[in-house]
Amino acid sequence: MQIYVCVKHVPDTAATITVVGEAGYNDTACKFIINPYDEYAVEEAVQRVEKAGSGEVVVVTVGPEAAVSTMRAAMAMGAHRGIHVKVEGQFLDSTLTSLALKAAIEQDGTPNIIFTGRNAVDTEGFQTQYRLAAAMNLPVVSEVVNLEINDGQAIVQREVGGGTRETLEMKLPCIIGATKGLNEPRYPKFPDIMKAKKKELKEIDFDQLGLDTSVDQTELLKLEAVPERSSAQIMQGSVREQVNELVRILTEKDKVL
Amino acid sequence: MAKIGVFIETDKDEVKKTNFGAITAALDGGKNEVVALLMGVDANSAQETLAAYGAQKIVQVTVDSADLTASPDLQARALADAIQHFALEGLIGLASARGRDVFARLSAFLNVTLASDCVGINFEDKTVRKSHFSGKTIATIKLNSDLLLCALRPNAIEAQKALADSQVESYAASVDAPGLVKVLEVKKGDTAKMDLTEADVIITGGRPIDAAENYKMLEECAELLGAAVGASRAAVDAGFAPHSMQVGQTGKTVSPRLYIGCGLSGSVQHFAGMKTSKVIVAINTDKDAPIFQKCDYGIIGDMFEVVPVLTEILREQTGQ
Numbered sequence: 001m002q003i004y005v006c007v008k009h010v011p012d013t014a015a016t017i018t019v020v021g022e023a024g025y026n027d028t029a030c031k032f033i034i035n036p037y038d039e040y041a042v043e044e045a046v047q048r049v050e051k052a053g054s055g056e057v058v059v060v061t062v063g064p065e066a067a068v069s070t071m072r073a074a075m076a077m078g079a080h081r082g083i084h085v086k087v088e089g090q091f092l093d094s095t096l097t098s099l100a101l102k103a104a105i106e107q108d109g110t111p112n113i114i115f116t117g118r119n120a121v122d123t124e125g126f127q128t129q130y131r132l133a134a135a136m137n138l139p140v141v142s143e144v145v146n147l148e149i150n151d152g153q154a155i156v157q158r159e160v161g162g163g164t165r166e167t168l169e170m171k172l173p174c175i176i177g178a179t180k181g182l183n184e185p186r187y188p189k190f191p192d193i194m195k196a197k198k199k200e201l202k203e204i205d206f207d208q209l210g211l212d213t214s215v216d217q218t219e220l221l222k223l224e225a226v227p228e229r230s231s232a233q234i235m236q237g238s239v240r241e242q243v244n245e246l247v248r249i250l251t252e253k254d255k256v257l
Numbered sequence: 258m259a260k261i262g263v264f265i266e267t268d269k270d271e272v273k274k275t276n277f278g279a280i281t282a283a284l285d286g287g288k289n290e291v292v293a294l295l296m297g298v299d300a301n302s303a304q305e306t307l308a309a310y311g312a313q314k315i316v317q318v319t320v321d322s323a324d325l326t327a328s329p330d331l332q333a334r335a336l337a338d339a340i341q342h343f344a345l346e347g348l349i350g351l352a353s354a355r356g357r358d359v360f361a362r363l364s365a366f367l368n369v370t371l372a373s374d375c376v377g378i379n380f381e382d383k384t385v386r387k388s389h390f391s392g393k394t395i396a397t398i399k400l401n402s403d404l405l406l407c408a409l410r411p412n413a414i415e416a417q418k419a420l421a422d423s424q425v426e427s428y429a430a431s432v433d434a435p436g437l438v439k440v441l442e443v444k445k446g447d448t449a450k451m452d453l454t455e456a457d458v459i460i461t462g463g464r465p466i467d468a469a470e471n472y473k474m475l476e477e478c479a480e481l482l483g484a485a486v487g488a489s490r491a492a493v494d495a496g497f498a499p500h501s502m503q504v505g506q507t508g509k510t511v512s513p514r515l516y517i518g519c520g521l522s523g524s525v526q527h528f529a530g531m532k533t534s535k536v537i538v539a540i541n542t543d544k545d546a547p548i549f550q551k552c553d554y555g556i557i558g559d560m561f562e563v564v565p566v567l568t569e570i571l572r573e574q575t576g577q
């Protein structure tokens with residue numbers, strides 16, 4: 001089984017994001033991590049290959065120089081090697097990202113499965129996996145919480161709101177967007193982290209891929225900090241008095257009850 | 258005047274309420290003409306509700322000799338064909354699990370830019386506003402394709418009634434390729450429970466709920482509030498609630514008009530999923546809990562004492 005896992009290097013979800021200029025942020029001030037949903041993708045790929053006793057898991061990242069740390073983290077979880085498509089700039093449109101992923105994967109080998117996360121927690125785009133699938137003419141299902149593979153068919157489950165679960169079927173090769181519930185990502189142990197440092201990592205410059213960049217793209221015009229609410233108005237008195245006051249405010253002032 | 262389509266989501270053959278806000282957005286204060294596109298339900302039965310918010314044309318999209326609900330690819334392709342047929346300049350929908358999926362398929366198939374989970378649209382300059390970095394920043398994004406595709410965060414745009422003269426039509430889309438993905442089974446969740454992303458009011462229990470059966474206390478209160486019940490990840494991970502109830506970055510993104518958090522510390526990841534609620538109330542025993550720094554109203558107290566009193570007062574008021 002030849003498995004590719006697309007992994008993004010993103011700021012920690014708990015990090016403070018300080019906006020710089022019109023549409024940038026201070027990326028030297030925050031800790032970066034592997035996109036949390038991509039951890040489910042890496043874990044699933046590694047388990048599949050471990051169970052099969054053969055095959056290879058290749059991590060593919062389109063990202064800045066510093067994304068190497070994220071790729072090493074994925075390798076510490078068990079991925080065998082990595083392909084790093086290096087780009088400059090803090091944001092790359094999802095169409096270009098998917099074209100870069102496609103080119104990097106196709107240069108390397110023939111996938112049986114490509115895993116991604118359901119979305120990246122920085123840009124929250126929810127679409128790169130679909131664009132990759134369309135570009136490669138492969139079936140795709142995202143937000144997958146369960147996966148079975150039988151006879152070259154992938155049977156997947158996803159949640160579609162209200163606790164409703166859908167079971168879908170598609171032929172391999174296919175693309176799967178992983179989410180919480182698919183598995184429990186492992187915490188790499190120290191020897192795995194050390195081993196990961198020696199694993200093969202191929203670097204390609206984005207410009208070397210010769211992509212057609214005249215495709216329609218989104219453009220980030222502005223990034224603004226969302227003002228936090230100020231501290232809460234605290235209710236006073238006995239429990240009953242407090243709740244009465246709250247209900248009164250919600251009904252009369254805010255009109256939300 | 259632009260002609261804008263709205264992809265209407267249905268649930269159990271009924272139009273979801275959250276579509277109305279999407280119609281309001283598409284109408285853009287009467288500047289646009291709105292065409293509502295439905296699949297799998299009878300357009301006639303939806304006419305009155307959709308026209309009340311301003312849909313001028315209500316179209317039932319079908320595909321000859323195929324079940325549209327059986328393949329998300331097929332749905333995307335049928336939508337692509339309908340967009341062309343009705344000469345739509347944009348298609349708006351909801352960023353629900355289903356909407357996110359169909360819009361992403363559609364945009365990838367057409368090679369058109371898309372923004373998902375948007376909280377605002379500007380048709381003149383083709384820009385949208387959406388969260389970046391778990392709700393810590395809002396990005397303004399320009400969509401550079403001719404066709405404007407945008408999935409809105411449910412409830413982010415308030416629905417406004419705008420009665421329109423409407424016609425109902427049926428359109429048999431032509432789709433040449435069968436979908437690559439096939440739906441085998443749909444297992445409905447607990448039908449008595451309201452879908453979180455649909456709810457106008459949500460009451461959530463965090464880790465201190467301490468047991469699955471204690472959610473009953475919140476359910477009783479929710480019934481009187483007309484609310485759905487949510488959970489934090491800490492409560493889900495502890496096995497007190499199913500993942501379908503989780504609000505937050507790794508759960509549902511919600512935007513109700515009232516959010517009542519009981520026993521929530523106020524983590525960034527939880528707030529990523531509910532920050533855009535109109536009013537946020539916190540009930541927490543710890544006066545220094547971070548949640549009190551980022552909500553509108555607070556009660557410092559034990560939720561096991563406060564919630565039953567709230568239920569009681571609501572019951573007295575509604576006379577139930």
Ligand SMILES: Cc1cc2nc3c(=O)[nH]c(=O)nc-3n(C[C@H](O)[C@H](O)[C@H](O)COP(=O)(O)OP(=O)(O)OC[C@H]3O[C@@H](n4cnc5c(N)ncnc54)[C@H](O)[C@@H]3O)c2cc1C
Nearest residue numbers: 463464465489490491505506507508520521522526542560
């Ligand atoms: C990548 C990532 C993704 C995540 N995604 C999510 C997500 O989607 N959703 C989510 O919720 N979390 C998410 N988390 C977890 C998040 O960081 C917090 O750990 C979690 O939200 C805390 O849950 P809590 O507020 O219920 O519990 P706690 O943090 O334990 O807080 C409990 C609070 O309740 C108060 N309390 C205790 N007893 C009572 C009582 N009887 N009555 C009233 N108050 C009481 C305490 O004072 C405390 O403030 C994520 C974390 C990571 C790293």
